[in-house]
Amino acid sequence: MDTSAYPNWEHQIRAVGECEEHPPCWFVRHLTLTYPHYHIISFDKLDYCATLNNTRILDGRTNFTFEQGDITLPADVKRVLRKHKVDTIFHFAAQSHVDLSFGNSYQFTNTNVYGTHVLLESSREHGITRFIHISTDEVYGDVPIGAADLSETSLLAPTNPYSASKAAAEMMVSAYRKSFKLPLITVRSNNVYGPHQFPEKIIPKFIMLLQRSSKLLVHGDGSPTRRYVYAGDIVDALDTIFHRGDIGQIYNIASKDEISNTEICHKLLDIFGLPHLTSGDLEMRVQYTEDRPFNDQRYATDGSKLAALGWKQKTDFDDGLRTTVDWYRRFGEVWWGDISRVLTSFPVVEGTEIWTKEEHEALPSDDEGRLEEFYGEQEAPWTTGALNHLQNMQGAAKREDSVH
Numbered sequence: 001m002d003t004s005a006y007p008n009w010e011h012q013i014r015a016v017g018e019c020e021e022h023p024p025c026w027f028v029r030h031l032t033l034t035y036p037h038y039h040i041i042s043f044d045k046l047d048y049c050a051t052l053n054n055t056r057i058l059d060g061r062t063n064f065t066f067e068q069g070d071i072t073l074p075a076d077v078k079r080v081l082r083k084h085k086v087d088t089i090f091h092f093a094a095q096s097h098v099d100l101s102f103g104n105s106y107q108f109t110n111t112n113v114y115g116t117h118v119l120l121e122s123s124r125e126h127g128i129t130r131f132i133h134i135s136t137d138e139v140y141g142d143v144p145i146g147a148a149d150l151s152e153t154s155l156l157a158p159t160n161p162y163s164a165s166k167a168a169a170e171m172m173v174s175a176y177r178k179s180f181k182l183p184l185i186t187v188r189s190n191n192v193y194g195p196h197q198f199p200e201k202i203i204p205k206f207i208m209l210l211q212r213s214s215k216l217l218v219h220g221d222g223s224p225t226r227r228y229v230y231a232g233d234i235v236d237a238l239d240t241i242f243h244r245g246d247i248g249q250i251y252n253i254a255s256k257d258e259i260s261n262t263e264i265c266h267k268l269l270d271i272f273g274l275p276h277l278t279s280g281d282l283e284m285r286v287q288y289t290e291d292r293p294f295n296d297q298r299y300a301t302d303g304s305k306l307a308a309l310g311w312k313q314k315t316d317f318d319d320g321l322r323t324t325v326d327w328y329r330r331f332g333e334v335w336w337g338d339i340s341r342v343l344t345s346f347p348v349v350e351g352t353e354i355w356t357k358e359e360h361e362a363l364p365s366d367d368e369g370r371l372e373e374f375y376g377e378q379e380a381p382w383t384t385g386a387l388n389h390l391q392n393m394q395g396a397a398k399r400e401d402s403v404h
């Protein structure tokens with residue numbers, strides 16, 4: 001990207017909820033490495049899905065700082081805004097996994113709605129020049145097969161606790177724009193995929209299941225489709241919106257690649273060189289499980305508003321998928337520590353603890369005590385272990401290289 005168009009920006013940018021998986025960690029790495037004159041502060045609670053491995057490459061960079069904190073705690077937020085004189089916020093932090101929102105919906109409302117409110121109120125008090133709120137195509141709800149793609153002015157009609165919490169957060173954003181003239185932009189993205197994504201989402205989860213020679217666990221009949229954008233393209237889109245977008249606007253990040261869950265199975269089995277063309281082949285590799293309580297058939301958004309700012313999707317789904325598979329084959333088993341429970345159908349998360357559905361059902365019913373215990377924990381317990389494992393692996397790989 002040509003940076004000469006923005007020569008004098010001295011941003012103290014705070015990317016909230018950046019470390020874990022996706023758009024956040026990719027975008028933080030992009031901003032830090034592309035714009036050395038911006039000071040990037042990554043503020044993240046280090047939730048169950050997060051790992052500092054995703055920004056390890058930035059350690060030692062003078063324009064990068066990591067701050068652990070929780071967006072639902074005003075004191076944490078204000079401390080960081082003041083300490084770093086933050087002038088721009090990218091708000092990614094969320095409970096983002098739809099499956100979990102059916103069982104743990106208070107956590108979704110708390111983080112996604114109340115957390116967003118805390119960020120908005122703290123930004124109002126502190127004063128900022130730009131606040132970019134990351135939302136999702138799911139706020140529009142189900143789009144019937146054959147219906148036209150939805151523009152940014154379409155009605156919001158969320159259908160699950162996750163998407164409802166994201167739509168509610170958008171209402172707070174819109175209110176702060178109207179009431180306090182806060183310089184806000186909202187971004188609604190399609191599904192994101194690529195390296196570094198926590199393997200609870202379908203693509204990395206399926207890759208890791210195949211890597212372990214396990215069956216792919218498909219919810220329902222596998223027919224729902226989603227549109228997918230490669231993480232690198234999301235970074236370009238956010239950079240475009242940041243530097244060229246207009247305050248007060250909403251932008252869809254919309255992909256051309258609409259893929260069903262069954263198609264994902266076929267494509268991955270193909271990349272892994274496993275037969276998948278007969279029903280017998282599929283039975284050996286794919287297991288259909290119960291569906292979500294409700295599952296939107298498809299989302300379909302129109303991206304012409306962002307295209308008018310100059311953004312174009314560059315990564316074709318098949319290419320992006322191959323790159324993603326390569327990454328998970330090398331790092332998927334070590335990046336987050338033990339992911340065995342994450343790879344089961346409908347795992348349950350409490351605090352930073354992950355159970356299989358069966359383990360969770362067998363737990364004692366006194367869940368108040370249990371929840372307190374787990375919510376009290378602040379750290380993802382596997383981060384250090386995963387790093388050690390990774391370093392050992394890299395050491396071993398180097399030794400192997402030097403032998404050959």
Ligand SMILES: NC(=O)c1ccc[n+]([C@@H]2O[C@H](COP(=O)([O-])OP(=O)(O)OC[C@H]3O[C@@H](n4cnc5c(N)ncnc54)[C@H](O)[C@@H]3O)[C@@H](O)[C@H]2O)c1
Pocket residue numbers: 016017018019020021022023024043044045046047048049050069070071072091092093094095096097111115134135136137166188189190191192193198
């Ligand atoms: N992944 C997708 O396909 C997708 C698609 C559209 C929109 N989005 C949106 O993009 C954003 C990022 O999504 P993701 O998939 O990377 O999410 P994720 O769940 O993988 O990561 C969320 C991050 O937020 C952090 N976090 C959670 N609660 C926090 C809190 N209270 N305080 C501070 N940090 C907290 C977590 O530690 C984690 O690093 C979300 O807002 C999501 O709604 C994601």
